[in-house]
């Protein structure tokens with residue numbers, strides 16, 4: 161049996177990352193991976209790096225990391241709504257300004273994908289989708305035949321992604337799997353402050369995914385964000401679990417479940 | 421045909437478009453890119469059998485999303501059943517003027533949305549946030565009926581996506597979007613979702629603004645360091661009652677008909693129309709998220725301030 165801990169976007173939430181890593185240490189896993197977007201949204205972006213390093217977490221490059229490393233003008237989330245762009249810009253400028261040059265350079269060295277062979281199953285880890293670092297794979301807009309196409313093209317049996325911020329798992333009829341591992345950076349628009357990571361288990365070729373909620377000191381994170389003068393809209397999300405900004409990319413079902 | 425027009429292959433059929441009501445519409449907007457209207461019979465309705473066949477073929481090709489367009493899709497009486505077929509295999513979107521969405525249709529749409537694990541998006545067109553401005557483009561009485569549809573859909577949690585063709589100067593962008601959001605809230609849409617589309621130099625829009633025609637066509641040089649996945653011809657096809665076209669914008673162009681079936685239409689298309697410049701410029705303009713989905717290898721942009 162092989163068990164992996166898969167972390168989605170961290171968004172500078174060092175407190176949730178620390179809690180998740182402690183939880184993972186208790187579970188005992190064969191390896192821990194982070195699928196990218198280390199910075200964004202939260203406070204003190206440099207704080208997650210030593211935690212990842214000390215725990216031996218293997219990281220991928222997300223779109224945010226790619227932007228920071230390359231000195232791009234934005235986070236490549238593709239917003240067109242002026243309000244979404246306003247908040248995305250605040251977050252990106254803050255994160256860009258507070259991430260050390262050494263960390264930016266390191267982000268640029270991270271791979272876009274990792275391929276693992278576990279008990280005969282070909283597992284592909286990437287950030288958005290196998291074909292685009294910033295493609296959103298939402299549950300309600302990723303039909304089975306499209307996921308099968310992505311798996312075929314990528315020559316994978318199990319595909320694990322993040323980037324959207326909301327976890328889901330689809331077992332295809334042919335025995336292949338796609339898992340969006342969720343994110344540790346912020347709650348997933350469900351009205352609770354919990355954040356999530358994923359335990360992926362392959363046991364005699366059988367694949368299962370368990371989503372693990374992480375209870376952490378979100379009030380302390382909110383206080384950190386307040387001290388850094390990050391927008392009250394972001395802090396509200398951390399405290400309430402409802403997304404308040406960057407909503408335009410949500411499909412109908414995911415949007416309808418939220419408050420805003 | 422220009423010998424140098426770059427040819428774009430169909431990389432993957434992400435988006436299946438179904439021109440379910442042909443070019444038949446209950447109104448005739450001043451900027452309509454395919455000149456639809458009450459008496460426009462360039463294209464006719466799709467039959468349920470043809471739609472079933474197209475959805476089946478597209479599903480076999482791994483389709484990601486299915487779009488229903490026209491004309492006005494709700495003029496086709498079989499639309500709800502067609503949506504049900506689509507939603508069984510993929511997320512679906514309807515592009516409508518909203519005028520035919522009464523309580524009965526809205527109930528049906530809400531039922532279809534709830535029954536599917538995939539999203540149903542209802543895109544309602546508006547072009548002004550005052551009755552005078554909107555109806556000058558879309559026709560008398562359209563504003564009130566469209567807002568009534570938005571309210572009916574909103575009450576049922578369908579969160580309609582209001583699409584607006586940009587017909588204002590850049591400096592009025594924020595005020596205009598605020599105006600739309602305010603009017604939608606007043607109409608009962610508490611969570612307005614707005615998508616702005618560019619005006620396209622095609623059909624009636626081109627007839628009224630011939631000066632908007634771009635000076636040139638898409639060249640190979642323009643495609644260097646450009647993410648070709650943004651072009652609809654690389655990821656979409658449109659099924660009409662007269663065959664399969666390369667993209668929704670070019671249904672009036674004879675060369676853009678690529679075959680009678682999706683399989684036949686799986687061949688490269690040479691970018692030889694002025695509308696291709698719009699698609700190159702804006703990228704994935706017809707999808708629901710007008711995001712520029714650039715990959716990491718695209719041209720580096722300026723550093724943040």
Ligand SMILES: [Fe+2]
Nearest residue numbers: 197222223323
């Ligand atoms: Fe991302």
